[in-house]
Amino acid sequence: MSKRIKQRKRHSTSQLLNFAKDSYxxxxxxxxxxxxxxxxxxxxxxxxxxxxxTDTLNQSQVRVVAFVWLQNxxxxxxxSDKLAWVAPPVAVVIILVALQLSSRKPWGFSLIDLxxxxxxxxxxxxxxxxxSLFLNSPPEPKDDIDRFGNNAKQYRMASGLSHDSKLETYNTNYDKIVLSCSSITGNSLLAATTETDSGEVKSDSLWASIITGIGAGIYEELVFRLILICILMLFFQDLLRFSHKNSIILSVLxxxxxxxxxxxxVFVNGQLALSxxxxxxxxxxxxxxxxxFAVLFAIRGFGITAGTHAFYDIxxxxxNAAFFSSGN
Incomplete structure (x- = not known):
């Protein structure tokens, strides 16, 4: 028992590595x-x-799925319903403040580090x-029309498939050569902007993808790394009594x-939908x-991991917009 308590204390922090004190x-x-x-x-x-x-003027809202989960x-x-949009970001800050308190690390910060x-x-x-570019690069042979057509569909981002459900996935009009790491709900922006020219539609879609990509970086990392990995560690290590090493490997996978x-x-508002x-x-x-992202979270913490995810999506x-859009 004492050995297990010591082991818990040894692995109480989220970082796997201890860096030089007060280093960057x-x-x-x-x-x-x-x-x-x-x-x-x-x-x-x-x-x-x-x-x-506001632009789409629809009741269905374009939101990151992980954000909606936290909201629900x-x-x-x-x-309160009035706080629905404010509560998730406040919850993120509260969770991080709690982690800062439990870590007993200094509260000081330098803006130069940002x-x-x-x-x-x-x-x-x-x-x-x-x-992503390596795995998702288009095949060279183009003589097989059917095969080429199937591959073209594979590289499209506009692939909303669940029209029978109230939940639809928000997509852009760009070819998906570099895969997105964000899962989004809401009506398509294109459906709400049919009277605008294609340039405006692409511009709106580009900004929408950037905005939701940033949200995915924050809230997906919160759910799948900060929260889920902790829950899985409790399940494998404390409930099933697996070793710490095996618990980490299983939790990450x-x-x-x-x-x-x-x-x-995705599962949102009590409904399953094919996104x-x-x-x-x-x-x-x-x-x-x-x-x-899990390894990055364990080594560099939540801030760098969420930032990396957000910048990847951006x-x-x-x-995709500059080099692989359907208009190019």
Missing amino acids: LDRTSRPIYAIIFLLPFIIFYEVGTILIN LLEYMGS CPMGIECILLAVPLIVL VSAALFSAHHHI AAFNGTEFGFRTIAGVY IATVI
């Missing part, structure tokens, strides 16, 4: 840095989604961009698989991405 890596892995670094992203996402939903949970716990954190997130997103699966099948046709390459890539959206 040590400072920026603290939860307080995650709050300061992610606050502009949270505000940008909230304001941006309000603007998106808070409403179930008694949160720029290097952004650069670090961009650099950490590059390997996933390269992997299960959370990564669920992270990938929720980009194909995208299952594709082995896409599922495999997002599972690898889930493992990558870069993927821009690359």
Whole structure:
């Protein structure tokens, strides 16, 4: 028993590595840095989604699925409907403050570190961009018309398939060569802008994808890394009595698989919906991405991980729009 208690204390923090005290890596892995670094992203996402939903003039709102889950949970716990849009970001801040308190690490921060954190997130997103381009590159042979047509469908982002459900997946009009790591609900922006020219539609779709990609970086990492991995660790290590090492491996793999699966099948407001046709390459890539984010979370903390996820989605959206859009 005493051995297990010592083991819990040894692994009580989220970081696998202990960096030199008060170094850049040590400072920026603290939860307080995650709050300061992610606050502009949270505000940008909230304001941006309000603007998106105002433009579409639809009751159905374009939101990140993980955001809706958190929203529904808070409403179930008694949160007011008037606070529905404010409660999730406030919950993120409260969770990070609680982690900062429990870590007993210094509360001080330096604004000078924020720029290097952004650069670090961009650099950490590059390997996933390269992997996505490699796995999802179009096949060279084009003589088989049927095969070419099927591959073209595979690389389209506009693939809303669940029209029988009240829940539809929000997609853009760009070819998906660089795969997205965000799962989104809401009516298509294109359906609400049929009277505008194609340039405006693409511009709106581009901004909508950037905004929701930022939200996915924050709320998907909160759900699938910060919350789910902790729950899985309790399940495997404390309930099933697996070793700490095996519990970590299983928690990372299960959370990564669920992270990938929720980009194909989503459960929101008591309904299951098919958000995208299952594709082995896409599922495999997002599972690898889930493992990558989990390892990053364990080493660098929530702020860098969420920032990397957000920047990945932003870069993927821009690359798809600039080089692989159907208009090019």
